[in-house]
Amino acid sequence: MKKCLYVFVLVLFGSELFGSAGVAKEPVTYLSPSVLVAGDEGEKLYIALATANQVAEFDIAKEQITRRFSLAERPSGLALAPDQSCLYVTTALPNGKVFAVNLKTGEVRSILSLGHTPTAPVVSPDGETLYVCNRFNNNVAVVDLASSKTTAKISVPREPIAAALTPDGKFLLVANHLPAGAADQDYTAATVSVIDTGRKERVAEIELPNGSTGLRGICVSPDGKHAYVTHILARYQLPTTQLERGWMNTNALSVIDIAEMKRVDTVLLDNVDLGAASPWAVTCTADGKHICASHAGTHELSVINRTELHDKLNKAASVQNEDRGVGTGVIDVSNNLAFLVEIRRRIKLAGKGPRGLAIIGRKVYVAEYFTDSLGVVGINSNARPRVRSVALGPKKPLTKVRKGEMLFHDAALCFQQWQSCSSCHPDGRADALNWDLLNDGIGNPKNTKSLLLAHKTPPAMVTGVRGDAEAAVRAGIRHIQFVVRPEEDAVAIDEYLKSLEPVPSPHLVNGKLSDSAQRGRAIFEKAGCAACHKGPLFTDLKEYDVAAGNPTEQDQQLDTPTLVEVWRTAPYLYDGRATTIREVLTKYNPNDRHGKTSELSQAEMKDLIAFVLSQ
DSSP states (O other), X not given: OOOOBEEEEEOOOOOOOBOTTSOBOOOOOOOOEXXXXXXXXXXXEEEEETTTTXXXXXXXXXXXXXXXXXXXXXXXXXXXXXXXXXXXEEEESTTOEEEEEETTTOOEEEEEEOSSSEEEEEEOTTSSEEEEEEGGGTEEEEEETTTTEEEEEEEOSSOEEEEEEOTTSSEEEEEESSOOSOSSSSOOOOEEEEEETTTTEEEEEEEOOTTEEEEEEEEEOTTSSEEEEEEEEEOTTSBSSOOGGGSSEEEEEEEEETTTTEEEEEEEOSBTTBOOOOEEEEEEOTTSSEEEEEETTTTEEEXXXXXXXXXXXXXXXXXXXXXXXXXXXXXXXXXXXTTTTTTEEEEEOSSSXXXXXXXXXXXXXXXXXXXXXXXXEXXXXXXXXXXXXXXXXXXXXXOHHHHHXXXXXXXXXXXXXXXXXXXXXXGGSOOSOEEBOSBTBSSOOEEOOOOTTGGGSOSBSTTOOBSSHHHHHXXXXXXXXXXXXXXXXXXXXXXXXXXXXXXXXXXXXXTBOOHHHHHHHHHHHHTTHHHHSOTTTTOOSOEEOOSOOOGGGTTOOEEOOOOTTGGGSOSBSTTOOBSSHHHHXXXXXXGGBTBSOTTOOHHXXXXXXXHHTTO
């Protein structure tokens, strides 16, 4: 069987095509290194260059790119065949493909098409099977590499974005990016799915602490006993009156016992007075002594002594069992900002936007997304870490869009670096949580809105309290980041948000409405939905009382949201009470004030939902 590496592509949107005088100019092409994978021999490193449509082969000894593999699409994930002969690559498009790069001949060929936005490829130890997360289909595809056919698709809760196999290949652990339930409950959190690879089915769902969202990375320890997953731990049940001590968002690493299929505990990667925003990739050293995690928001690397971490967790669990957590202080690990003191080194990197990680020997290599560079960090425990940044190409000027994207993801803008704009708006969208932002009073949390098309659909915020998105961006910097920044920063963030483009719905069939959705278009008109959700943006830009408020907020006027990309923005309604569009149109539509749907047949309702979710 010919074994190869498949590369997955992440679509990034927007570029400045015109100068200040309106004269067309060549768009700036950045490299945007995002994912790394190292060869077992420790001589080569493979780098997904997300916005250059390339995979680069990097020579460790020479510290330079020696080969580039061009793709028709943009890579987002890499997996190396066990025999090192091929690199498996996917393209994260609505009909994403798997590519194979033959590392001996340099040949790049398409293997098969997968689902919507495939990412995080993982190869089985025997090299016969490839596992792929189809992010927006909410499933994991199982691909037989000999026949290049998909043999199974295993459902998971929501947006699988990272995966890791146990060393024996028996279990695949999958990190689900966002919470899947309603946002108005006492508990809202994303989960880690466990798939039995032999049975090809999901056998466990591991709960993370309340407020867990924005999962990005997962790895399994070399001994196969534990898994580690990076995520944000949001304190969404508190009003956003301050940021100190992680009042809004903390940044976490959850530890999972694989044999027991349960969470051991969650440790905070922040310090008492300094956040470690946007934890991204995570991996272990080959000897299992250290855990390394990148921080995309603070441009740092955490290096944790794994043995001492588990010793401390075992001690905390022992004390908790004895005293039941009363008055012990150290027991509440997930709220302890000092837990990692003395067992973790927090290393500042030279580049910006660290994402993917790879470890070769005692060196950690980091994909520095915004500076088109590769960070190199020596982690010899007996020496002060040496930090370098190797340029992967010539330095390019920052366009306003690129600068805005960088600032949007940069926690340096924030007081004490607890969060960036992307902490609550991953990929410019929403974190699936409710927040009490105080812009319309206190004690009335609202569901986070996607920022897609925000500048075209004023007013801003759920209740329209900001006149437009420009005002909302500046208010966010002042009242959510708790800083004062130059106006040029806000202008750049505006340009980045304007550059975001809708991702085609996974409910489309070959890019077009299904037969059901076609029928649903007429029902959309019949039910009166089109009266408010009109035009190409599916909003009339007005506010209405649709009787969706809770008893404390009667007669609440709500901004008519766009339905573009509504398939991606659950939960629904201003307080996130509805988990599905069906609930919006039925359970939470008293007296037909949110569309005349009470008399629709089941078939008509199905078609209407199909149309709405296709936008």
